[in-house]
Amino acid sequence: xxxxxxTFLQGILVLGIAPFGLxxxxxxxxxxxxxxxxxxxxxYVSFASLFRKEMVISPYISWVFRIVxxxxxxxxxxxxxxxxLLSRGGVLAPLSDFVLVAGILSLGALFLVFGxxxxxxxxxxxxASREMTIAALLEPSLIMIFATFAVVSGSSNMDAMLxxxxxxxxxxxxxxLLSxxxxxxxxxxxxxxxNPATHLELTMVHEAMVLEYSGPYLALLEYASAIKLTVFSLxxxxxxxxxxxxxxxxxxxSIVTAVVWFCAKVIVILSLLxxxxxxxAKMRFFRMQEYLSAAFFIALFGMVVALIT
Amino acid sequence: MTEHLLGFFLLGSLxxxxxxxxxxxxxxxxxxxxxxxxxxxxxxxxxxxxxxxKYAGTTISLIEFDSFFGLRLSFSYLSALFFTLVCGICxxxxxxxxxxxxxxxxxxxxxxxxxxxxxxxxxxxxxxxAQNSIGFLLxxxxxxMASFFLVMADRSSESIKAAFLYFIMTHLGAGALLxxxxxxxxxxxxxxxxxxxxxxxxLSSGKLLLAFFLFLFGFGSKAGLVPFHVWLPEAHPxxxxxxxxxMSGLMLKVAxxxxxxxxxxxxxxxxxxxxxxxxxGLISAIIGVIYAFLERxxxxxxxxxxxxxxxxxxxxxxxxxxxxxxxGEAASLSLxxxxxxxxxxxxxALFKTGLFLSAGTIIHAVHSRSLDAMGGLAxxxxxxxxxxxxxILGASALPPFGTxxxxxxxxxxxxxxxxxxxxxxxSLAILLLSLSVIAFVGGLAIFAxxxxxxxxMLGLPRSDYGHxxxxxxxxxxxxxxxxxxxxxxxxLFARPIMASFLKHIAFTDSSIGQKVGNFWFxxxxxxxxxxxxxxxxxxxxxxxxxxxxxxxxxxxxxGQPINATMEYTATAFSGPLRFFFRFxxxxxxxxxxxxxxxxxxxxxxxxxSLSIHSIWFESLYAPVGKVLLFIASKVRSLQSGRxxxxxxxxxxxxxxxxIIAL
Numbered sequence: 001x002x003x004x005x006x007t008f009l010q011g012i013l014v015l016g017i018a019p020f021g022l023x024x025x026x027x028x029x030x031x032x033x034x035x036x037x038x039x040x041x042x043x044y045v046s047f048a049s050l051f052r053k054e055m056v057i058s059p060y061i062s063w064v065f066r067i068v069x070x071x072x073x074x075x076x077x078x079x080x081x082x083x084x085l086l087s088r089g090g091v092l093a094p095l096s097d098f099v100l101v102a103g104i105l106s107l108g109a110l111f112l113v114f115g116x117x118x119x120x121x122x123x124x125x126x127x128a129s130r131e132m133t134i135a136a137l138l139e140p141s142l143i144m145i146f147a148t149f150a151v152v153s154g155s156s157n158m159d160a161m162l163x164x165x166x167x168x169x170x171x172x173x174x175x176x177l178l179s180x181x182x183x184x185x186x187x188x189x190x191x192x193x194x195n196p197a198t199h200l201e202l203t204m205v206h207e208a209m210v211l212e213y214s215g216p217y218l219a220l221l222e223y224a225s226a227i228k229l230t231v232f233s234l235x236x237x238x239x240x241x242x243x244x245x246x247x248x249x250x251x252x253x254s255i256v257t258a259v260v261w262f263c264a265k266v267i268v269i270l271s272l273l274x275x276x277x278x279x280x281a282k283m284r285f286f287r288m289q290e291y292l293s294a295a296f297f298i299a300l301f302g303m304v305v306a307l308i309t
Numbered sequence: 310m311t312e313h314l315l316g317f318f319l320l321g322s323l324x325x326x327x328x329x330x331x332x333x334x335x336x337x338x339x340x341x342x343x344x345x346x347x348x349x350x351x352x353x354x355x356x357x358x359x360x361x362x363k364y365a366g367t368t369i370s371l372i373e374f375d376s377f378f379g380l381r382l383s384f385s386y387l388s389a390l391f392f393t394l395v396c397g398i399c400x401x402x403x404x405x406x407x408x409x410x411x412x413x414x415x416x417x418x419x420x421x422x423x424x425x426x427x428x429x430x431x432x433x434x435x436x437x438x439a440q441n442s443i444g445f446l447l448x449x450x451x452x453x454m455a456s457f458f459l460v461m462a463d464r465s466s467e468s469i470k471a472a473f474l475y476f477i478m479t480h481l482g483a484g485a486l487l488x489x490x491x492x493x494x495x496x497x498x499x500x501x502x503x504x505x506x507x508x509x510x511x512l513s514s515g516k517l518l519l520a521f522f523l524f525l526f527g528f529g530s531k532a533g534l535v536p537f538h539v540w541l542p543e544a545h546p547x548x549x550x551x552x553x554x555x556m557s558g559l560m561l562k563v564a565x566x567x568x569x570x571x572x573x574x575x576x577x578x579x580x581x582x583x584x585x586x587x588x589x590g591l592i593s594a595i596i597g598v599i600y601a602f603l604e605r606x607x608x609x610x611x612x613x614x615x616x617x618x619x620x621x622x623x624x625x626x627x628x629x630x631x632x633x634x635x636x637g638e639a640a641s642l643s644l645x646x647x648x649x650x651x652x653x654x655x656x657x658a659l660f661k662t663g664l665f666l667s668a669g670t671i672i673h674a675v676h677s678r679s680l681d682a683m684g685g686l687a688x689x690x691x692x693x694x695x696x697x698x699x700x701i702l703g704a705s706a707l708p709p710f711g712t713x714x715x716x717x718x719x720x721x722x723x724x725x726x727x728x729x730x731x732x733x734x735x736s737l738a739i740l741l742l743s744l745s746v747i748a749f750v751g752g753l754a755i756f757a758x759x760x761x762x763x764x765x766m767l768g769l770p771r772s773d774y775g776h777x778x779x780x781x782x783x784x785x786x787x788x789x790x791x792x793x794x795x796x797x798x799x800x801l802f803a804r805p806i807m808a809s810f811l812k813h814i815a816f817t818d819s820s821i822g823q824k825v826g827n828f829w830f831x832x833x834x835x836x837x838x839x840x841x842x843x844x845x846x847x848x849x850x851x852x853x854x855x856x857x858x859x860x861x862x863x864x865x866x867x868g869q870p871i872n873a874t875m876e877y878t879a880t881a882f883s884g885p886l887r888f889f890f891r892f893x894x895x896x897x898x899x900x901x902x903x904x905x906x907x908x909x910x911x912x913x914x915x916x917x918s919l920s921i922h923s924i925w926f927e928s929l930y931a932p933v934g935k936v937l938l939f940i941a942s943k944v945r946s947l948q949s950g951r952x953x954x955x956x957x958x959x960x961x962x963x964x965x966x967x968i969i970a971l
Contacts, residue, residue: 125877
């Protein structure tokens with residue numbers, strides 16, 4: 001009963017805070033650029049209005065185009081409910097195995113690629129080609145990062161991995177964490193891999209694939225990417241401070257503590273993301289293999305150090 | 310059902326298949342012969358299921374002849390596994406062939422194709438049941454010869470060239486197998502498999518290694534291990550689609566069966582021999598997946614994907630053999646890797662057969678094998694594209710389908726091994742290498758499979774293929790649906806299937822205890838959770854917005870109408886990866902630009918061509934071929950036409966053989 005409540009609460013909180021997280025990154029970037037920027041609560045209004053808009057659908061599509069938003073949102077919900085974000089010990093915790101999480105991430109990326117190719121436009125094909133290349137090349141890094149954590153902590157289940165303060169006790173685990181940050185930037189379509197605010201086809205990866213979606217479908221896809229951003233930032237926060245997700249019991253104090261930690265992690269890490277995005281430029285796409293190989297070799301180096309010690 | 314009855318059942322299936330193939334030679338049998346062969350194949354599959362239900366783990370002896378070269382057939386757990394797989398899938402493929410061949414009445418001589426298919430299936434069934442080397446090689450030859458003729462079934466010149474390449478490679482492999490069995494049997498022509506365990510103990514280590522490498526070459530060349538793989542991408546596309554399905558899905562597994570059966574008894578191998586197997590598997594996986602996403606012909610891409618999957622299987626087998634050879638605590642996990650390799654083979658048989666059958670349907674609809682000419686099929690054939698999607702997701706090793714659990718188990722157990730504290734550094738390096746390669750190949754395999762699905766099914770039709778099929782062809786759709794359901798089934802029942810393998814497959818010297826690796830979460834839970842969340846997202850959409858509120862309008866096109874030439878093609882899709890891997894592939898790009906009229910340099914005719922070449926063919930096989938042809942032309946000068954020289958040669962041979970014999 002306890003664990004079901006934890007999972008349910010975690011999911012509702014992630015769903016609730018995801019648009020705020022997206023808005024926060026944009027506000028921080030705007031302030032750093034000297035503008036006032038929109039309110040961080042604007043995405044709530046945007047998503048609500050998108051749900052009420054009429055959809056304009058290309059006549060060349062097939063049934064695959066229509067199921068894409070549901071599968072992508074479903075995988076985002078899976079990540080929100082299964083991973084240990086608010087507290088450990090959720091009822092779906094056995095499913096938080098890292099290979100499974102990598103597989104679910106690929107499943108989401110794959111269906112988005114189908115959604116880009118189906119309308120038969122060149123924009124969609126270009127975005128799909130780039131997104132699939134990035135998704136294929138970040139697999140080895142993702143597996144190597146979490147394999148390192150699994151070797152050190154003794155379990156491949158993320159819920160169990162975060163039982164002990166890993167990084168404080170084994171300082172070399174900063175390396176896989178750094179690699180994880182690089183991979184998260186690639187996975188969430190952020191600088192230096194992709195520009196989430198662009199309108200030019202040469203700089204689009206994620207945005208190109210959702211170009212033909214509108215109305216509720218677009219709302220689902222944008223919400224899914226906001227959820228993924230929040231989930232990844234919480235994961236990074238949890239690896240740095242695992243004590244923030246100590247198992248929650250049903251007392252009012254522990255619930256409030258967990259929620260406060262939750263909001264603090266989201267705010268701090270996404271503000272740092274906004275700061276990072278304001279300081280670096282987007283890389284040329286054909287240099288992606290250097291970026292992704294760098295991430296892989298950093299993770300490999302971390303694994304080698306873990307095995308030696 | 311008693312053991313004897315089961316034995317008669319299985320023998321009946323075998324003989325029935327032989328008789329049915331002869332029946333298919335008769336005039337007018339074209340419509341009924343596939344059903345008859347499918348019936349006998351289903352017989353065999355049913356027998357296999359009864360074996361698993363009641364007699365799992367025992368060995369049932371079917372025939373023991375002392376004359377007729379001492380033919381012995383028996384049914385053990387490993388044989389039963391592959392036999393049920395072969396018979397079950399053959400039933401589906403034969404049902405598919407009933408309608409498929411009717412579409413190609415002018416290209417194929419249907420009766421001989423059906424006959425050869427029956428002999429091919431009979432050969433595969435016999436190989437799985439044979440208990441001594443004579444029977445094994447007899448059925449192996451039958452299988453190879455039938456498939457050789459089937460590859461050139463459409464009698465075009467490329468098919469004949471591909472068939473001869475296949476013929477040469479398969480006979481080199483069969484020769485290696487014969488040599489391997491003779492080494493094991495100490496020169497005896499017939500070698501009984503039940504003596505395998507004792508014989509291996511008595512052989513010297515040099516002979517053991519020789520036999521091991523002969524078997525590796527023999528079974529590896531049939532399974533498509535690099536560098537013996539050159540025949541696979543040539544032969545599989547030229548054969549009719551259902552034969553490609555049988556060859557790629559089942560024949561490669563029969564080779565894996567042979568390798569596993571021999572290696573379950575080979576103890577005492579040095580670890581470097583296992584590392585050779587591992588490295589060959591690794592290289593096959595990488596080369597296979599890279600060419601899979603480069604190829605434009607859908608069947609060649611699927612053939613390279615088979616090479617990649619066989620590479621993964623041999624990588625797992627190599628890790629298993631390596632763990633067994635280093636002994637100690639790691640050796641107890643070696644059986645798990647055998648089981649994982651077998652599970653991956655079973656899944657590969659299911660999805661690869663389904664993919665080739667689907668490719669047959671697609672090629673028939675589009676009248677071309679090139680991915681750049683396809684598109685828009687998901688709109689025309691929704692149910693077929695749904696089944697094809699499930700097969701593609703299974704082929705990419707994505708959850709919740711069966712293949713994912715095999716790779717999941719592999720990564721889990723490697724991580725478990727890395728955690729053991731007293732493993733030496735070379736083993737750590739090898740395990741780390743296998744982990745990196747599996748992850749790398751897994752990501753690229755997803756890319757290759759996505760490309761195949763997206764460009765055959767989605768978007769606008771990239772060539773004008775005309776839509777004259779509106780009626781669903783249930784006979785060709787039904788096998789594909791069954792195979793995709795089976796792939797979902799192996800995902801749902803992954804844990805019981807693998808536990809059953811682990812219980813009944815053992816090394817012949819069971820000095821190694823079998824430790825069960827840490828098994829996993831419930832795949833039923835995963836399945837239900839995923840479905841629940843997808844349904845939830847649909848629910849959210851229904852709750853928050855009005856369902857009917859949409860209109861159709863052409864896509865965002867800057868004001869100019871879009872046509873099919875403007876969309877992305879499969880070649881364009883793999884562009885970035887082609888660029889990233891340009892040092893590994895021999896890609897030749899040429900752009901030629903000539904002015905149309907000499908005096909006007911501004912109006913030009915531009916031709917662009919992009920071609921992929923196989924480094925193996927050009928740097929390894931072609932020079933070897935050239936050297937052999939050179940030697941042959943020099944030797945040909947001996948045939949001068951003068952009879953005195955020939956008589957001299959006969960005399961010389963007689964003297965030399967007398968010297969050797971006496």
